[in-house]
């Protein structure tokens with residue numbers, strides 16, 4: 074199958090998708106940052122409430138870890154989305170970084186910041202799994 078670039082109309086469409094996701098991720102990160110600083114202020118300097126809450130600490134910690142993980146995911150997504158925008162500017166958008174084939178448009182609709190085609194992604198994940 075010949076590799077032909079996405080049309081300008083398609084590129085515009087994906088650029089809009091990426092910008093939308095970028096906005097969502099950024100506002101999520103901003104909000105989470107605000108929540109975190111409020112939480113830090115409330116829990117500082119009050120030892121009695123600290124002792125009182127200690128019984129709940131297990132679930133609190135899990136929640137915190139979950140939030141940290143979500144934040145990491147969002148940050149990674151912002152990074153990938155920015156990469157994708159750069160690729161649109163460079164005319165490289167929609168190409169697999171490993172084999173250079175076009176990434177299926179249906180896949181880009183769901184993950185506009187996808188870096189690999191489905192085949193290569195599957196292979197990469199296999200590799201990672203085997204390494205563990």
Ligand SMILES: [Zn+2]
Pocket residue numbers: 169170171172173174189190191192193194
């Ligand atoms: Zn590929």
